[in-house]
Amino acid sequence: MTNKRTGAFIQLLYLMFNNRMEYELPEDKIPIFNSNFEKGNELADGLTIIKGQGNPSLGFWNKRKAKKAIKHYSECLAIIPNHWQTNWLIAKVYQAMSENKKALEHFEIAVKIEKINPDLPREASISAMDLGNVKLAAEYSQEAINREPNDAGLYCNHAVNLMVLGNDDEAKTYIERAMEMKPSDEINKNAYSLINAVAAGKRKRPKFNELN
16 A cells, blocks of 8 residues: 555656646746755655654654755745645645645645646545544545546545544445455455444444544
């Protein structure tokens, strides 16, 4: 799971890097934007992977790197505020620092601008859940499915969000769909067991901060 996410992050980062100048800029602003974008990426490299592996803290030096990355990304956004790639990347750094409110703000900007990529609402959903806004988390996990209806992981994520929200029947429908698509996936199987146990009253319904 982590390796797949890491690979997806690197792939998306490559796409962002190569499409970063799809916006029109005055000639003198282009090297400034490029320099800050590249420096931000260099500093952010590995930080989101660390968070994805479940480390509770980035540690002193990685926090310094994160803050410097945010500074460079902020310079990019001062030039192009609606640059969805930079909004996504700065949100990922805030997410790694557990600054979930700021992360969600930038994920939401990215979602509104880029309307195809399913990773954007998926990440917005995670940050919304981390903030305790379960309803919003479910809205974004549904939007991720709308963008990519053939991803079993997105159905699983949405099913868990619905279960936390209290919509057990709907949660069972979505986790069953995930199981149909990937029946041997351990995350799907664990979520299936949890959702059905909660729906049957055999397990206590987890709160938003009890999922990890």
